[in-house]
Amino acid sequence: MSFDHRTTVDPTRSADRARSRRNRVVAIGLGAVVVAGLLAFGSYTVLEETSSKDSGTDSGTQDAKQAEPTEQGKRGLPAEPVAGEKTWDAAKLTRNHVATDVAYPMEPPVGGDHAQAWLNCDGVVYEKAVRNVNAVHSLEHGAVWVTYNDEAADGDVRKLASRVGSTPYSLMSPYAGQDGAIMLTAWGKQVTVDGADDRRVAQFFAKYVQGAQTPEPGAPCTGGIDG
The missing domain is CATH 1.20.5 (Single alpha-helices involved in coiled-coils or other helix-helix interfaces)
Known part of the structure; x- marks a missing residue:
């Protein structure tokens, strides 16, 4: 096997x-x-x-x-010049306190005698016209005053109101008697702009909010009157 x-x-x-x-x-x-x-x-x-x-x-x-x-x-x-800006001799802009209205030679006024009370200008947007004599006192404290008439576009008015509302030492109000639709004013300085997006708006604010032209720098923009 x-x-x-x-x-x-x-x-x-x-x-x-x-x-x-x-x-x-x-x-x-x-x-x-x-x-x-x-x-x-x-x-x-x-x-x-x-x-x-x-x-x-x-x-x-x-x-x-x-x-x-x-x-x-x-x-x-x-530092940039503002195109079309008008300037007045600061030495000729008197600064007396008065109890009556003042006949200013320009509208809106850029300076001169004014009321003892200033307009509150800590980014205040006034819906109605304000008194010149109180607004001029705010300019003396270094504020920029934005004014407009009925020819200003609603969109521009809203944009400018937003800028003013966020900028201390500025104020805004309607102004029927002015020549331009939108005007910016500081003490002794003024310019008419084409609209809210005009580059001169930013220039004017940068140059004149508490700028070198201010007769009383550091003076308050609160504690005054509202309109």
């Missing part, structure tokens, strides 16, 4: 070993992909940081630099 010493192969065990090999291969492949991805991300981050250091800026600094021209422009406004 003879015996076959070859081992009988179990088909189930063979299939298990094959699956195990495939799983190892897949795991090794995925691991390689993850490592490659991490290396690529790390290289990108290093390059970004190096680029930022080389340029000497980050996003916050870049935003600040982009804003610099605007801020510089704002700081430069007071």
